[in-house]
Each structure stands twice: as structure tokens, then as C-alpha cells.
Ligand code: NAD
């Protein structure tokens with residue numbers, strides 16, 4: 001049977017990408033889903049064991065900066081939709097190696113845009129290029145207000161600057177060549193398969209190992225957390241129903257000061273590990289702040305909710321509990337991703353804080 005659509009998902013072996021791949025493979029058996037991933041330190045095919053045998057799924061190891069590979073994939077697989085998630089995604093790493101972020105997030109995105117433009121050659125009926133971005137491109141809020149789609153782009157870290165650069169190129173390809181693009185900008189995600197360099201899985205891993213819980217600065221920074229499966233459901237809706245050229249903010253109206261989040265997570269971990277209340281919290285250690293640390297992110301997702309009818313389905317206590325349960329049930333996943341280069345990273349990042 002000829003597939004109804006052939007969709008290229010980039011970065012599908014990463015945290016969010018793997019949840020998007022799983023959702024698309026399961027919800028749309030009539031689609032062909034092609035996952036292109038370079039398998040950097042953050043990419044892990046173990047995230048996709050449960051779908052890798054599906055007849056409508058195919059994995060290709062490769063780099064979004066490889067123009068020849070992209071041309072082949074577009075031609076051979078007759079790609080008519082792209083969901084672009086591949087990126088370098090960690091702010092702390094971007095402070096150490098900004099050029100790697102320019103390479104993947106900007107040059108990689110432009111290489112992919114050019115491949116889509118060449119392959120589709122102006123025949124845009126039924127085609128869609130969906131770029132996954134982040135609320136961090138809007139910069140930092142103080143204690144009031146929200147990011148809307150009209151908030152000026154004002155990135156503050158090398159990571160957010162590279163994502164903002166890619167957003168501008170995506171819009172420019174729409175404006176200049178009419179490439180049928182759509183973009184979304186989501187708040188902080190959490191959930192299973194999250195690499196333990198990011199706050200929530202790092203805390204869970206450290207509590208499991210009885211190691212200090214590094215809180216940057218005074219723990220006063222605020223993030224707006226969304227369960228990763230809710231992000232995947234929003235991506236599904238925007239891919240199918242979003243208006244070409246539009247940007248959609250995605251968020252769950254769920255702001256937490258870091259220290260309050262750490263305390264809640266410690267409580268859940270104590271319960272799940274059968275430890276005395278307060279044991280995990282005794283590991284909290286305040287460390288030197290991240291340079292240029294954005295104070296607050298908070299998303300206004302009204303457009304997505306009112307125009308496309310999406311809303312989040314998982315409340316924070318439930319999502320966080322599910323997340324903790326997943327990590328406790330999958331110690332071998334953590335063991336695999338924290339061996340080798342992770343140890344060096346952790347050593348360098350936290351040794352002198
Ligand atoms: P991740 O770091 O977990 O995964 C990134 C994936 O991209 C990995 O599988 C990696 O191997 C792959 N990759 C990296 N460079 C590549 C290249 N040159 N070619 C092909 N593949 C490459 O990231 P994530 O947290 O899943 O984020 C996915 C996307 O969502 C990113 O674009 C990120 O900016 C965006 N985003 C993330 C969050 C969040 O909270 N994590 C929030 C909003 C938006």
C-alpha cells in the first residue's frame with residue numbers, strides 16, 4: 001500500500017523527538033515515518049525500542065548538515081512533510097561550545113530548508129515544513145507578563161540565539177520562497193527519556209545515587225513545565241491543522257520556581273524510595289549561578305488553545321510522579337546514558353561550582 005504521507009522527523013532519537021516519533025507511528029499507521037538522527041550524545045535508539053519494528057517506521061543515521069544525504073532522502077522517500085527537532089539543546093553546553101550550536105541549529109536548519117525547497121521545487125500543495133523551536137528565543141521575563149507570539153525575539157544564551165537564528169531563517173524561507181512552514185515555541189519539557197544533564201532527570205539520577213542536588217544561584221529562577229507527551233500531542237495538532245506561516249506558543253500554564261520544584265521532586269522521591277521525609281532534600285546544594293541565567297519563562301498558549309483546540313492533559317503532580325516512576329523502573333537506561341562521556345561532562349560542569 002502506498003503511504004498517505006511520508007514524513008521526515010529529524011532528531012527523533014532524542015528526548016522530545018522520540019515521543020513525537022512514537023505518537024506519529026502509532027496514531028498514523030497509514031503514514032511513512034522516517035527518523036533522521038545523527039545519534040550525538042543526546043540521541044539514543046533505546047528510546048524507540050517499542051516502535052522500531054513497526055512497518056511504517058524507518059531509521060536513518062545521518063546529519064542534517066549533509067546536503068547530499070538530504071537530497072537522496074527527499075527524492076527516494078518522497079518526503080512531503082518535515083518535523084524538525086534535531087538540535088543541540090542544552091544551555092550549559094552552549095556556554096562552553098557556541099559554535100557547535102551554530103553548526104547544528106543554524107547551518108543544519110538552513111541545509112534542511114534548502115533541501116526541502118529543492119525537492120519540492122515550488123510544488124507546495126500538501127507539503128509542510130514544521131520547525132520546532134523554544135520559548136527561550138523570547139529572552140527572559142521578570143516577575144510579570146507572558147510570552148505571546150508577538151513578543152519580540154530577544155535571546156540571551158548562545159543556545160537561544162542559535163534557535164532564534166534558525167527561526168528567522170525558517171520565516172525568511174516562507175517570506176522569500178513561499179516555503180510552506182509552520183513554527184512552534186514550547187516551554188520546558190519533562191518526562192521519560194530526558195537526558196540527565198537537564199534539571200529534572202539530573203536531580204532524579206543524583207537522588208538515586210545519593211549525590212548532591214546542584215541548585216544554581218538561589219533557586220529563584222522560574223520555568224513553565226509541560227509533560228513531554230503533551231508537547232507531542234501539540235506538535236501533532238499543529239502539524240495537521242496549523243496555519244501556514246504561523247507561530248504557535250505551547251505551554252501548560254505551570255510556572256515553578258526552581259527551588260519549589262526541587263522540594264516537590266524530593267518529596268516524591270522520598271515516598272517512592274521509602275525514605276524518611278526530608279532525606280532527599282538534605283542533598284540540596286546551592287552552587288554558582290549559570291552566567292546570564294534567564295530569570296523567568298512563562299508562555300501564553302491562548303492561540304493554540306482557541307484556534308486549534310489543543311490543551312494539556314497531564315497535571316504536574318501526575319506527570320512528575322510518572323516521570324520518577326519511569327526512571328526508577330529503567331535504571332539500565334540511566335546507566336547506559338551516564339557512562340563514558342557523561343561522566344567527563346558532569347565532572348567538568350560541576351567540579352568547581
Ligand atoms: P535532545 O538534545 O534530547 O535531542 C536532540 C536530538 O537531535 C538527538 O537525538 C541528537 O542526536 C539529534 N541531533 C543533534 N544534532 C544533529 C544533527 N546535526 N543531525 C541530526 N540529528 C542531530 O533535545 P530535545 O530536548 O528533545 O529537544 C528537541 C527539540 O525541541 C530541539 O529543537 C529543542 O530546541 C526543542 N525544544 C526543547 C525543549 C525542552 O524542554 N527540552 C523545549 C522547547 C523546545
Ligand code: TYD
Pocket residue numbers: 091092188197198199200202214215216217221222223258290
Ligand atoms: P535546564 O533543565 O537546563 O533547562 P533550561 O535552562 O533550558 O530552562 O534548567 C532548568 C532550570 O534549572 C534553569 O533555571 C537552570 C536550573 N538548573 C539548576 O539549578 N541546576 C542544574 O544542575 C541544572 C542542569 C539546571
